[in-house]
Amino acid sequence: MAIEIKAPTFPESVAEGSVAAWHKKPGDKVERDELIVEIETDKVVLEVVAPEAGTLTDVMAEEGDTVASDQVLGKIGEGSASGGSDKKEEKSSGEPKAEKADQQDEKKEEQKASGGKQHDVKAPSFPESIQEGTVATWHKKVGEAVKRDEVLADIETDKVVLEVVAPADGALAEIKAEEGSQVESEAILATFTEGGGSDYASATDNRPAASADDGASDEKIGDKIVAPAARKLIAEHDLDVAKIEGTGKGGRVLKEDVQKAVKDGSAKKAAKASSAPAKAATAPVAEGERTEKRVPMTRLRQTIAKRLVQAQQTAAMLTTYNEVDMTEIMALRAQYKDTFQKAHDIKLGFMGFFVKAASEALKRFPDVNASIDGTDIVYHGYQDIGVAVSTDRGLVVPVLRDTDSMKIADVERKIVDFGKRGRDGKLGMDDMMGGTFTITNGGTFGSLMSTPIINPPQTAILGMHKIQDRPMAVNGKVEIRPMMYLALSYDHRMIDGKDAVRFLVTIKELLEDPARLLLDI
Incomplete structure (x- = not known):
């Protein structure tokens, strides 16, 4: 009996995906939980594994096809892998069986001589909107032993960074596309030998290898040798190459070195001498310079735009505001931050208090913790709070599960x-599925007040903002207090105005008297 291979269940925020790459062909044998196909969405790449051992008999969604949640991608059946494969090859080529067998014997001899079966390592199948990509980084050198599914290289496109993984245990035999090279969809990047490893490395020590460390397309900037992918990042961030420490072969500056320098802020160009401003002031300004730059909108950005417009068009969205005195929480944090870090090996921030306060308020106001599904209202008996995280590619909302018990x-x-995983592009689909409520913190970027937009199908979102000292009337006296504006955007179809205001006041009261969080009052 054939077993269906289905696409994963996509969350509400993901409508469809595209088949990025099949790792097996019809007729290939597969083991249970072995990777068969990858599905690329606007947020992450999902791996589809074999539900049972058997033979891949049908591929019903080709590479590049758009697929929906739980769509059947192919089928696994019982039977001989080689028989089905041979029949297909003979039918397509029309070669006599004897000639075919001779060719297969020759191929086996070649493979045996070279240390194992050889594979072409190809670039992923790009979506229609992506014409080409750039080989950003080779993580492995020729002859270096690798495990199956270990990352060999990164391909940068104008939308995503795609990982190219090893097809089996073995080693790279030859790299055909150096770092910085432009490659098209499914272009051959390298050849790979199964079971190569260190034995193959020793065989290649005496001949030149097209390794990413050979520096074929490197460039010398000052006294530094810089890899192509690193050059691109240096130009984008306008960094001083001399201040970047290279960890590659011979002090070569790699992409990872530049990323570290960007994060640390240690390679910024020094300000020019005091005479420079005067010189700049007297320099003639070129008239008529009205430059424009057109870049493609990323798929993630397109999805964000579509969902934000959808939220405003479908929800009766209102926002209510309040302010919270952060004196008690800041005092509590100052008193226990060192002890907290020693005990838990993590810094004590403000988000933990807000999440716990929101969890308690959601229990008291179940309408705010509900969602709308067509003409139905879904009341959630748990609190899963999404926390907006800003990344280079856009805003994503991973979800904290069961925050009431955290x-x-x-x-x-x-x-x-x-x-960390958001910045590295390592967030998975499971991290972002679901969520009954969302918190976003614009205060980290200096926002004093804003109107957050609901994340459908949720019915409310809480916006935190910058903490600012302001004069406040306290017991008939004017005192300077650290204040934060809070904003609650809510769907008026589901939540009445009085409940929204009471919900926000509850959060305010819990934060201004943190002991209430412990006493559950």
Whole structure:
């Protein structure tokens, strides 16, 4: 009986995906949980594994095809892999069986002599909107032993960074596309030998290898040798090459070195001498310079735009505001931050308090924790709070599960993990599925007040903002207090105005008296 291979269940925010690459062909044998096909969405690349061992009999969605959630991609059946494969090859080529067998014997001898079966390592299948990509980084050198599915190279496109993985255990035999090279969809990047490893490396030591470390397309800037992918980042961030420490062969500056320098801020160009401003002031300004730059909108940005417009068009969205006195939380944080970090190995921030306060408020106001599904209202008996994380590619919202049972340390640790994986592009689909409520913190960028937009199908979102000292009337006296504006955007179809205001006041009261969070009052 044939077993269906289905696409994963996409979350509400993902409508469809595209088949990026099939790792098996019809007639190939597969083991249970072995990677068969990859599905690329606007946020992540999903791996589809074999539900059972058997033979891949049908491919019903070709590479590049757009597929929906839970769509059947192919089928696995029982039977001989080689028999089906041979029949297909004979039918397509029309070669006599004897000639075909001779060719296969010759191929086996060649493979045996070279140390194992050889594969072409190809670039991923790009979507229709992407014409080409750039080989950003080779993570492995020729002859270096690698495991199956270990990352060999990164391909940068104008939308995403795609990973190219090893087809089996073995080693790279030859690199055909150096770092910085422009490659098209499914272009051959390298040849790969199964079971190569260190034995193959020793065989290649005496001949030149087209390795990413050979520097074929490197460039010398000052006294530094810079890889192509690193040059691109240096130009984008206007960095001083002399301040970047190269960790590659011979002090070569790699992409990772530049990324570290960008993160640390250690390679910024020094300000010019005091005479420079005067010189610049007297320099003639070229008239008529009205430059424009047109770049493609990323797929993630397109999805963000579509969903934001959808939220405003479909929800009766209103926003209510309040302000919270952060004196008590800041004092509590100052008193225990060192002890907290020693005990939990994580810094004590503000988000943990907000998540716990929101969790308690959601229990008291179930309408705010509900979602709208067509003409139905879905009340959630749990609190899964999404936390907006800013990345280079756009805003993503990973979800904290069961926040009511999480400790503040758990919240802080998870948020730090989300931020790191978001910047590295490592967030998975499971991280962003679901969510009953969302918190976004524009204060980290200096926002004093804003109107957040609801994340459908949720019915509310809380916006945090910058903490600013302001004069406040306290017990008939004017005192300077650290204040934060809070904004709650809500769907008036589901939530009445009084409940929205009471919900926000509850959060305010819990934050201004943190002991209430512990006492559950």
